[in-house]
Amino acid sequence: MKVKLDLSGELDDQLPDSAVQAWATPDGGSLAQLVSSLPFADRVALTSVNGVMVPPDKRNAYILNDGDEVMMLPPIKGG
Amino acid sequence: MGWQKKILRVDLTAGTCVAEPLNMDWANQYVGARGLATRYLMEGMDPAADALSPENNLIFANGPLGGTMASTSGRYVVVTKGPLTGAVACSNSGGKFGAELKFAGYDLLIVTGKSEEPVYLLIEDDDVSIKSAAHLWGKTVWKTEETLKAQHHSEDMKVASIGVAGEQGVYYACIVNDLHRAAGRSGVGAVMGSKGLKAIAVRGSRGIRVDDPKRFMQVVKEKNAKLWIDPSRKGLTKTGTLAMIDVMQSFGGLPTNNFKDVQFDGVGKINHKAVTTKDRNGHQNLITNKACFGCTIACGRIAHVDKDHFTVSNRKEYWHASGGLEYETAFAFGPVVGVDDVNALTFANYLMNEHGMDPISFGVTLAAAMELYEMGVLTLEQTDGIPLTFGNAEALTVMAEKTGKFEGFGQELALGSKRLCEKYGHPELAMVVKGQEFAGYDSRAMQGMGLGYATGNRGACHLRHDTFTQDFEDIGTTGKAEACKTSQDDVSAIDSVGICLFTASAWDLGDLADQLDAACEGEWTAERLRESGERTWNLERLFNMKAGLTMADDTLPPRMLNDPVKTGTAKGNVNELDVMLPEYYSLREWSESGVPTDAVLKRLDLGAFSL
Numbered sequence: 001m002k003v004k005l006d007l008s009g010e011l012d013d014q015l016p017d018s019a020v021q022a023w024a025t026p027d028g029g030s031l032a033q034l035v036s037s038l039p040f041a042d043r044v045a046l047t048s049v050n051g052v053m054v055p056p057d058k059r060n061a062y063i064l065n066d067g068d069e070v071m072m073l074p075p076i077k078g079g
Numbered sequence: 080m081g082w083q084k085k086i087l088r089v090d091l092t093a094g095t096c097v098a099e100p101l102n103m104d105w106a107n108q109y110v111g112a113r114g115l116a117t118r119y120l121m122e123g124m125d126p127a128a129d130a131l132s133p134e135n136n137l138i139f140a141n142g143p144l145g146g147t148m149a150s151t152s153g154r155y156v157v158v159t160k161g162p163l164t165g166a167v168a169c170s171n172s173g174g175k176f177g178a179e180l181k182f183a184g185y186d187l188l189i190v191t192g193k194s195e196e197p198v199y200l201l202i203e204d205d206d207v208s209i210k211s212a213a214h215l216w217g218k219t220v221w222k223t224e225e226t227l228k229a230q231h232h233s234e235d236m237k238v239a240s241i242g243v244a245g246e247q248g249v250y251y252a253c254i255v256n257d258l259h260r261a262a263g264r265s266g267v268g269a270v271m272g273s274k275g276l277k278a279i280a281v282r283g284s285r286g287i288r289v290d291d292p293k294r295f296m297q298v299v300k301e302k303n304a305k306l307w308i309d310p311s312r313k314g315l316t317k318t319g320t321l322a323m324i325d326v327m328q329s330f331g332g333l334p335t336n337n338f339k340d341v342q343f344d345g346v347g348k349i350n351h352k353a354v355t356t357k358d359r360n361g362h363q364n365l366i367t368n369k370a371c372f373g374c375t376i377a378c379g380r381i382a383h384v385d386k387d388h389f390t391v392s393n394r395k396e397y398w399h400a401s402g403g404l405e406y407e408t409a410f411a412f413g414p415v416v417g418v419d420d421v422n423a424l425t426f427a428n429y430l431m432n433e434h435g436m437d438p439i440s441f442g443v444t445l446a447a448a449m450e451l452y453e454m455g456v457l458t459l460e461q462t463d464g465i466p467l468t469f470g471n472a473e474a475l476t477v478m479a480e481k482t483g484k485f486e487g488f489g490q491e492l493a494l495g496s497k498r499l500c501e502k503y504g505h506p507e508l509a510m511v512v513k514g515q516e517f518a519g520y521d522s523r524a525m526q527g528m529g530l531g532y533a534t535g536n537r538g539a540c541h542l543r544h545d546t547f548t549q550d551f552e553d554i555g556t557t558g559k560a561e562a563c564k565t566s567q568d569d570v571s572a573i574d575s576v577g578i579c580l581f582t583a584s585a586w587d588l589g590d591l592a593d594q595l596d597a598a599c600e601g602e603w604t605a606e607r608l609r610e611s612g613e614r615t616w617n618l619e620r621l622f623n624m625k626a627g628l629t630m631a632d633d634t635l636p637p638r639m640l641n642d643p644v645k646t647g648t649a650k651g652n653v654n655e656l657d658v659m660l661p662e663y664y665s666l667r668e669w670s671e672s673g674v675p676t677d678a679v680l681k682r683l684d685l686g687a688f689s690l
Contacts, residue, residue, distance in 0.1 A: 006329055008322075008325040008326045008328075008329045009314065009318065009322030009323065009325050009326050009351070010313075010317055010318045010322050010351075012325060012351075012352060013352070043310045043313075045310075045548070045551075046548070046551045046552060048330075048648065051647075051648055051650075052648075053551065053552050053553065053554065055552045071329050071330075073326050073329070073330070073551060074310065074311075074322070074326075075310050075311040075314065
């Protein structure tokens with residue numbers, strides 16, 4: 001299946017646009033598996049799926065569906 | 080050690096400059112910088128005094144790690160009573176000025192009274208003098224610094240000064256050092272102007288002694304290594320704080336058009352990608368990054384405006400590099416006023432540094448004026464013929480300059496959002512707490528941020544607590560009161576040590592304590608630092624209550640409490656302050672009306688300040 005990635009901040013240039021629009025991930029895979037498959041996994045701090053935030057400790061149990069929109073935020077604070 | 084154990088008192092009424100020993104009992108309780116300066120402020124003035132009267136004190140303060148080889152040790156604070164808020168003001172700056180003041184031998188500089196004629200203060204180690212600033216009054220910050228360096232034949236001199244905005248009492252005037260670093264918030268520059276003090280010029284030649292030099296060097300090396308590999312540090316070095324604008328746009332908390340909306344269509348024209356990409360004229364906005372004294376992060380940005388842009392095409396004096404956009408400046412000149420012209424944003428930022436004004440307060444005040452204009456409350460005649468419509472880049476830059484020079488409608492914008500909106504009959508449009516404008520985070524999308532704004536001792540501020548992670552992970556209120564209270568105490572401690580808040584992603588209070596323990600006598604632990612932070616927070620609260628503030632000031636504008644956010648992750652939410660505030664008071668051991676109880680005052684050794 002394929003999901004759409006929304007990469008914010010310093011992550012926004014980590015993948016080509018084509019990959020961001022349709023990132024392949026195994027059917028029935030979890031959000032945690034998706035994050036760990038990315039080359040910048042260590043810089044993903046926060047995630048949301050279809051606009052709903054998914055905390056790090058819930059990523060293993062969160063099973064993705066084809067077409068999901070997954071937003072990833074780097075660790076970042078104010079300023 | 081770590082401290083220089085000496086403070087400098089300057090009485091501008093009497094014209095005297097006297098050094099005296101640092102009160103080490105207070106240093107052991109309040110550490111330095113923010114905490115220690117607040118303790119001296121409480122001792123030195125009546126909190127009920129007018130902020131712009133000679134009775135106010137203006138304190139420049141370093142922490143014990145300030146000026147040492149610890150990373151980010153260039154931070155210093157300015158503590159005073161803020162004219163914008165009527166509350167305690169603690170404004171934090173970087174650059175090199177703070178470290179230089181410490182090299183001259185001083186932990187704190189306390190300015191009292193008022194000079195009848197404009198003056199500047201010259202500090203060269205033990206030689207301190209008050210000099211006429213007749214030739215500087217009316218000059219910009221940039222001209223003032225240039226003039227003083229030429230006059231004293233010293234490119235190495237460090238200068239902190241005010242522009243015309245500070246001289247004229249613009250309520251959010253700031254103090255600028257090193258050309259584009261600023262103690263920006265709450266109007267500390269207006270206090271300096273009210274005292275007739277144009278600038279402070281410092282040359283210091285002393286080192287800073289630490290308690291155990293060998294251990295200090297080893298600990299600093301270990302902590303720097305930890306900071307270096309931290310993902311947030313890497314992000315700040317690469318993108319500065321500007322990357323936050325994409326995060327807030329994606330999340331749906333980016334204040335737009337005076338906080339009517341939380342997402343901005345033009346974000347792609349002003350984000351990190353935009354400033355690092357050549358435009359159709361071949362101009363790239365961002366030139367490089369820049370570090371403050373002793374910093375291994377280097378989040379600062381250096382940029383330039385396209386010479387063909389309407390703002391500077393006929394003004395060669397602006398064809399040079401200067402401070403570039405950070406998140407808060409991008410928010411304040413961009414989404415909140417609806418402008419997506421990156422050159423206009425950058426030029427507005429130049430003007431803030433040149434004239435000495437807080438970008439956040441200026442931008443949010445202009446946003447309120449734009450809403451008043453679009454409602455028909457303000458007319459073209461009142462706004463000097465400039466249509467104050469959201470998205471008007473010319474209105475942004477022209478009004479920034481008018482305010483900096485205190486001319487025309489700029490004199491109205493100088494009032495700040497609260498006073499401006501009250502004057503024109505719509506106080507509900509002022510996005511403020513205690514009179515201070517919101518930073519770039521919508522408090523309906525971020526509940527903890529809203530609680531932090533509402534309870535902020537210097538008014539609305541994003542840098543007095545740290546609930547970012549909790550707010551991004553959960554749009555509800557659960558756990559926010561505790562996260563807000565704990566982080567307020569921790570941030571108070573960090574601000575008192577003399578290093579930058581941006582180390583906090585890598586360093587906890589234990590890492591700071593390790594460095595303090597090697598630098599200073601006595602035993603320093605994370606627990607001791609946290610207790611010190613809590614003591615400082617409560618002392619600030621007591622100052623505010625003695626100044627006349629009450630729990631009625633711990634609130635948010637009606638837009639945040641009543642109007643559901645229209646889009647984004649938190650669509651449909653309002654801020655539930657009524658849920659969080661009682662829990663927050665309880666966690667703080669304050670009464671139901673927000674007054675610190677005798678029990679907490681006794682535990683923190685603050686009984687002498689009981690109300």
